[in-house]
Amino acid sequence: MNPEMNTKTVQEILVDVDKCTGCRACEMACSAFHSNPKFSSINPAKARIRVVSNELTDEYVPVFAGNHTKSGCDGRHVYTIDGRTYSECSFCRASCPTRDYFIEPDSHLPLKCDMCESTPPLKQPWCVEVCGEGALVYSKREVKREEPSAAALGQIESGLQALMKQHGMEAVIARLKQIGREK
């Protein structure tokens, strides 16, 4: 088997909260990169990274926007770390209906970090690029693909059978071939 087919690239941004000064350059850079046209405006409310801050205790935690969730969560928590208390939503990465975080203020669409997808690809994401403190570190590594489980294969098979019943075998095979060519 081609070894390239057996691995996938994982991109991550590692956060060192001890180095973060709360300057918010990452929020500004992210919003500028995602403005249309690129770098035409700066609005941290449109950023896909949010620096949770407590100026009194000099604590700053960068949080990246994750997936959208349609409903607010019902299991609220208060976090106590090193004797300090943080609100239940402080470190949550989701955009949800109960708060304004990671919601685009004009369109009200959810925002999610896309690792600064770009063509051609960037050497590293913009938030990392502008963080002069080294609090954000870009990491890219190859990991082995996991073999699909028997349960997942069973689900795929059932899905294919349903599609064939609805559209016919030839249409499904033609579409699968097309997807293969697009990859």
Ligand code: SF4
């Ligand atoms: S740019 Fe770096 S130091 Fe400044 S707020 Fe963002 S993560 Fe913290």
Ligand code: SF4
């Ligand atoms: S990686 Fe890109 S999209 Fe994600 S928070 Fe950083 S600047 Fe924004």
